[in-house]
Amino acid sequence: QVQLVESGGGLVQAGGSLRLSCAASGRTFSMYVMGWFRQAPGKEREFVAAIGWSGTTSYYADSVKGRFTISRDNAKNTVYLQMNSLKPEDTAVYYCASRAHWTIATMTRWNEYNNWGQGTQVTVSS
DSSP states (O other), X not given: OOOXXXXXXXXXXXXXXXXXXXXXXXXXXXGSEEEEEEEOTTSOOEEEEEEOSSSSOEEEOTTTTTTEXXXXXXXXXXXXXXXXXXXXXXXXXXXXXXXXXXXXXXXXXXXGOOEEOOOEEEEEEO
């Protein structure tokens, strides 16, 4: 099992950028597929992006494609989410999560992820 801690959230104006980090404990980080989800008040948890074990494969929600980039550094046990051209509708609590398998058919389902961080708030003002 892996424990996850997010950081890097904050308040930013529309059009701005933020970089989220998710630090993982344990020596098996490279064995996990990592994902980012977000949840806005009153809405369901929404898939944002996922990255494969080696970092060479990634998958994005259409709503963030071209604006967000997911990456990972297995030597540092950390996954990142670079968010550019932020919009007010990107406002949410952002969570990182891990899962064992890279399966495109279930990549967006939050209940297919086993471990979750506590979340970090991102607020985009208009």
